[in-house]
Amino acid sequence: xxxxxxxxxxxxxxxxxxxxxxxxxxxxxxxxxxxxxxxxxxxxxxxxxxxxxxxxxxxxxxxxxxxxxxxxxxxxxxxxxxxxxxxxxxxxxxxxxxxxxxxxxxxxxxxxxxxxxxxxxxxxxxxxxxxxxxxxxxxxxxxxxxxxxxxxxxxxxxxxxxxxxxxxxxxxxxxxxxxxxxxxxxxxxxxxxxxxxxxxxxxxxxxxxxxxxxxxxxxxxxxxxxxxxxxxxxxxxxxxxxxxxxxxxxxxxxxxxxxxxxxxxxxxxxxxxxxxxxxxxxxxxxxxxxxxxxxxxxxxxxxxxxxxxxxxxxxxxxxxxxxxxxxxxxxxxxxxxxxxxxxxxxxxxxxxxxxxxxxxxxxxxxxxxxxxxxxxxxxxxxxxxxxxxxxxxxxxxxxxxxxxxxxxxxxxxxxxxxxxxxxxxxxxxxxxxxxxxxxxxxxxxxxxxxxxxxxxxxxxxxxxxxxxxxxxxxxxxxxxxxxxxxxxxxxxxxxxxxxxx
Numbered sequence: 455x456x457x458x459x460x461x462x463x464x465x466x467x468x469x470x471x472x473x474x475x476x477x478x479x480x481x482x483x484x485x486x487x488x489x490x491x492x493x494x495x496x497x498x499x500x501x502x503x504x505x506x507x508x509x510x511x512x513x514x515x516x517x518x519x520x521x522x523x524x525x526x527x528x529x530x531x532x533x534x535x536x537x538x539x540x541x542x543x544x545x546x547x548x549x550x551x552x553x554x555x556x557x558x559x560x561x562x563x564x565x566x567x568x569x570x571x572x573x574x575x576x577x578x579x580x581x582x583x584x585x586x587x588x589x590x591x592x593x594x595x596x597x598x599x600x601x602x603x604x605x606x607x608x609x610x611x612x613x614x615x616x617x618x619x620x621x622x623x624x625x626x627x628x629x630x631x632x633x634x635x636x637x638x639x640x641x642x643x644x645x646x647x648x649x650x651x652x653x654x655x656x657x658x659x660x661x662x663x664x665x666x667x668x669x670x671x672x673x674x675x676x677x678x679x680x681x682x683x684x685x686x687x688x689x690x691x692x693x694x695x696x697x698x699x700x701x702x703x704x705x706x707x708x709x710x711x712x713x714x715x716x717x718x719x720x721x722x723x724x725x726x727x728x729x730x731x732x733x734x735x736x737x738x739x740x741x742x743x744x745x746x747x748x749x750x751x752x753x754x755x756x757x758x759x760x761x762x763x764x765x766x767x768x769x770x771x772x773x774x775x776x777x778x779x780x781x782x783x784x785x786x787x788x789x790x791x792x793x794x795x796x797x798x799x800x801x802x803x804x805x806x807x808x809x810x811x812x813x814x815x816x817x818x819x820x821x822x823x824x825x826x827x828x829x830x831x832x833x834x835x836x837x838x839x840x841x842x843x844x845x846x847x848x849x850x851x852x853x854x855x856x857x858x859x860x861x862x863x864x865x866x867x868x869x870x871x872x873x874x875x876x877x878x879x880x881x882x883x884x885x886x887x888x889x890x891x892x893x894x895x896x897x898x899x900x901x902x903x904x905x906x907x908x909x910x911x912x913x914x915x916x917x918x919x920x921x922x923x924x925x926x927x928x929x930x931x932x933x934x935x936x937x938x939x940x941x942x943x944x945x946x947x948x949x950x951x952x953x954x955x
Contacts, residue, residue, distance in 0.1 A: 457502075457503060457504035457505065457539060457618055457621070458504060458505045458506075458507060458537055458538045458539050458540075459499075459504055459505070459506050459507065459538060459539065459540045459541070459542055459614055459618070460506075460507040460509060460534040460535055460537070460538035460540075460541055460542065461473055461506070461507065461508055461509060461542045461544055462509055462512065462531060462534070462535060462541060462542070462543055462544070462558065462562070463511065463512070463543060463544040463545060463555075463558065464511050464512055464545075464546075464552070464554045464555060464558065465510075465511025465512075466511065466546075467511070467544050467545060467546040467574055467575075468544065468546070468574040468575060468601045468602070469508055469509065469511070469544050470495075470508055471601040471602060472542075472544060472572070472574060472599070472601035473495065473497070473506060473508035475601050475604065475607060476497075476499060476506055476607075476610075476611070477497035477499065477506060479497065495507070495508040496508075496676070501611065501615075502611070502614065502615045502618060503621055504539075504614075504618055507534045507537070507538065509531045509534045510531060512531055512554070512558055535562070535565060535567075538567065539567070539568070539617075539618060540567065540568045540569070540570060540614060540617040540618055541562055541565070541567055541568070541569045541570070542569075542570045542572060542610075542614065543558065543559065543562055543569050543570065543571050543572065543591075543593060544572050544574050545571070545572070545573055545574065545588065545591075545596075546573075546574060546575055547573040547574055547575045547576045547598065548575045550587050551587040551588060551590065551591065555591065556590075556591065559591040559592065559593055562593070563592065563593070568617040569593045569594070570597065570610070570613050570614055570617060571588060571591065571593040571594060571595075571596045571597065572596065572597050572598075572599050572606075572610055573588055573596045573597070573598050573599065574599055574600070574601050575600065575601075575602075576598035576599060576600055576605060576606065577600045577602065577603055577605065597609050597610050597613055634689070635677060635689035635690050635691040636688060636689065636690050636691070636724055636725065636821065636822065636825050637690075637691040637692075637693065637722065637723045637724045637725075638690060638691070638692055638693070638723060638724065638725045638726070638727060638818075638821050639692070639693035639694070639695055639719045639720065639722075639723040639726060639727065640652060640692075640693070640694055640695060640727045640729050640757075641695050641716060641719070641720060641726060641727070641728055641729070641743055641746075641747065642728060642729035642730065642740070642743060643731070643737070643739050643740060643743065645731075646729045646730065646731045646734075646759055646760075647729060647731070647759040647760055647808045648694055648695065648729050649694055650759075650808035650809070651727075651729065651757070651759060651806070651808040651814070652676070652692055652694040653808070654808045654811055654814055655678060655680070655690075655692060655814065655818070656676060656678050656692070676691075676692045676694070677689065677690065677691050677692070678690050678692060680815075680818050680822075682818070682819055682822050683819055688818075688822055690818070693719045693722070693723060695716035695719045717746060720746060720747055720750050720752060721750055723752065724752075724753075724821075724825060725752070725753050725754075725755060725821040725824050725825060726747045726752045726753065726754050726755070727755050727757045727817065727821070728740070728743060728744050728747065728754055728755070728756050728757065728795075729757045729759050730756065730757065730758045730759065730791070731758075731759065731760055732758050732759060732760040732761050732763060732764050732787070732805070733760060733763055733764070735787065735790060736790050736791055736794040736795065740794070740795075741794050741795060744756075744795050744797070744798055745797065747798075748797050748798060748905070751870040751905040751907055752870075752905060753801075753824040753825075753827075753828065753870075753903050753904050753905060754798050754801040754903055755801060755802045755804060755817060755820045755821060755824065755903060756791055756795065756798070756801050756802065756803045756804070757804050757806055757817055758787065758791075758803070758804070758805045758806065759806055759807065759808055760807065760808075760809075761805045761806060761807045761812060761813075762807035762809050762810050762812065764780060764783060764784075765780060765807075768780040768783070784805065788803060791803055796889070797889060798903075799889070799892060799893035799896045799897075799902075800893070800896045800897065800901065800902030800903055800904075801902065801903040802820040802823075802824070802902060802903050804816050804817045804820060820903070824903050824904060827900075827901055827903075827904050828868055828869045828870075828871070828904060829868055829869075830868070830899075830901075831865065832865045832871070832873075832895075832899055834863075834864050834865070836898075837863050837864070837865065837873070837895070838862065838863050840894065840895060840898045840899075841860050841863050841875075841891065841894075841895075842860075844890070844891055844894040845859075845860065848890060850882070850883070850884070850887050851884060851887065853881075853882050853884070856878070856879065856882060857882065858877060858878065858879065858882035858883045858884075858887065859877060859878045859882075860875050860876070860877050861876045861877060861878070861913075862875075862876040863875050863876070866909065870904070870905035870906065870907045871895075871901065871904060871905065871906050871907065872907050872909060873895070873906065873907070873908055873909070874908075874909045874910075874911060875908050875909065875910050875911065876911045876913075877910055877911065877912055877913070878912065878913050879912050879913070880910040880911075880912040883908075883910065888908065891908070892906040892908075
């Protein structure tokens with residue numbers, strides 16, 4: 455990465471809060487609990503055109519974070535320091551300089567990279583902080599900031615740009631190469647292998663992978679390139695998200711915000727990878743997660759991870775109970791996917807293994823194909839023919855004695871495919887019949903995995919005719935006459951002969 459700035463420091467000094475302030479966006483999860491940030495989070499800063507990295511705290515001990523995750527988090531900090539052109543070292547102005555701060559400062563001096571020393575939590579002025587302690591770190595004059603209230607923000611931005619220097623032609627060329635990337639994201643339940651798949655695509659241990667559910671907390675965004683079947687290099691932007699738990703199972707504010715970050719990532723992506731566990735099958739939570747992507751009208755690729763476990767079960771052991779072979783297991787799994795995820799018509803289904811790399815390329819090729827399909831123009835004449843055929847093959851249900859009827863259809867947009875339907879009554883279109891029409895269009899035009907959105911335009915209703923006061927029968931809601939008034943009205947009618955006459 456060109457022109458990169460990494461924020462480092464010990465736990466709970468406000469690195470994530472400062473990162474969000476400099477990025478002018480809530481990206482990293484901010485919480486008083488130490489060790490919330492684990493992976494390296496990145497954001498592109500427009501002022502100065504550089505990448506800002508948020509890292510986990512150095513020297514975290516004890517608490518709720520398992521030891522293996524602490525070690526993995528510090529390895530991520532090492533990566534950030536190595537990749538950075540400038541290091542932003544943040545210390546806590548209220549607690550003063552600690553032994554751990556001095557140890558980190560010594561480590562940063564050995565890198566011989568430009569360092570900006572910032573003293574956070576300076577909300578009440580410099581007189582609350584011992585300036586001499588900060589100078590003892592040997593990293594130059596400190597900049598007093600308040601990540602929460604914005605004090606010293608402009609001075610800090612200027613110091614960063616001064617250390618970075620002017621933008622070179624190489625930096626401009628790198629940015630041009632990465633223009634307009636295809637943004638994809640992995641979503642799914644905790645511990646289905648989203649981070650493992652991301653590392654396989656990146657061909658590095660860029661993200662922390664652990665058997666501990668909930669290891670990933672933030673939505674981590676990383677650029678990379680992929681060589682497709684057409685032989686061309688396709689720029690990608692990958693978002694690895696935290697596992698989406700059911701709202702009833704959220705046990706802490708951190709898990710709540712992790713869930714929000716994952717749902718926000720769906721809105722910002724071009725193609726969504728829904729990751730399932732090959733050994734667990736399709737669960738109710740998988741169905742709910744897929745529904746979130748459908749709600750945002752995003753193209754979907756269904757990814758079944760950990761297929762290496764299925765392969766090993768049939769090759770090296772007694773297999774899986776209830777299934778004759780690996781092929782039988784795959785066919786029944788595929789049938790279960792389309793039965794449970796029926797609202798994702800035609801979505802590509804790919805069986806992969808993050809451990810062995812099995813069919814991972816096919817997963818990305820599916821995303822490239824979907825991305826291209828979203829720009830197609832559907833011929834109006836054929837679109838109307840398809841809808842007429844679908845209505846003839848399976849007429850819509852009658853509601854209140856009348857059926858939904860389409861007069862004319864035309865495409866009005868892409869991403870998602872927006873189709874305007876001129877019809878008799880919008881309210882007559884049921885949800886099940888809507889899905890039937892969507893699936894029919896997807897099948898007819900080969901738009902597997904692409905979302906369809908209908909804009910309904912109903913027929914204008916004729917205004918109600920005025921009631922003739924001389925004929926109360928024209929208005930069923932006309933007030934009834936009293937017996938006396940009815941008698942007077944009968945007297946005015948022409949008299950007829952009776953049988954007695």
